[in-house]
Amino acid sequence: MTTISQECLSDHDRQVLESIFNPSQIGGEELLYNGKEEFPEDLQDLAEPNDPRIRLSKKFELEAIQLTEEGKLPEAINLFNRAIETAPERPAPWNNRAQAYRYIGNEKAALDDIEQALKLSKRSGRTGCRALCQRGVLRRKNKDTDGAREDFEEAAKLGSQFAxxxxxxxNPYAALCNQMLREVMKLK
Structure with a gap:
């Protein structure tokens, strides 16, 4: 049997093999929350009115996201609270606050916020898609594979590559194929 050395592979070939061997690492979970995930152009949240409350809520939310990225989670949660208090009908700050709660380990609060984001978004648009992915991640972490699969299937239908x-x-068959490919290719 012939083995393939890493030196013979192009960068593209390595990326393809990495996606086969580590499908969960294609972009990783961070895609959900940093806005870099590619969505279909038609997957938009419902248009929000041009209202001073909405603008202020978005301002608080953007500042809170920045604080979250800087690791200033208590301050971020306070600003997410203000964004929600200012315009409680907006699903995005609920979903983003859930992420901050996850980072501090408060899964109960995170799930409560995710459920509210799903309700307000009607499980559609970018926020609904992200909330489904986020809940799927939590369900998977808590060994609820069927629930996670349902959330990821719904999010995938909305266009999420992460899902x-x-x-x-x-998929157990995909995992088995990955294991067999590893053995055949003798790559680590």
Whole structure:
């Protein structure tokens, strides 16, 4: 049997193999929360009115996201609270605050916020898609594979690449194929 050395592979070939061997690492979970995930152009949240409350809520939310990225989670949660208090009908700050709660380990509060984001978004648009992914991650972490699969399937239908990679990883046949490929290729 012939083995392939890493030196013979192009960068593209290495990326393809990495996606086969580590499907959950294609972009990783961070895609959910940093706004870099590619969504279909038609996947938009419902248009929000041009209202001073909405603008102020968005301002608080953006500042809170920045604080979250800087690791200033208590301050971020306070600003997410203000964003929600200013315009409680907006689903995005609920979903983003859930992420901050996850970072501090408060899964109960995170799930409560995710459920509110799903309700307000009607499980549609970018926020609904992100909330489904976030709940799927929590369900998977808590060994609720069927619940995670349902969330990822719904998010994948909305266009989430992250959800698709999670579904691949949850597929036992895909995992078996990955293991067999590893053995054949003798790559680590």
């Amino acid at each position: 698709r990679t999670q579904l691949i990883e949850l």
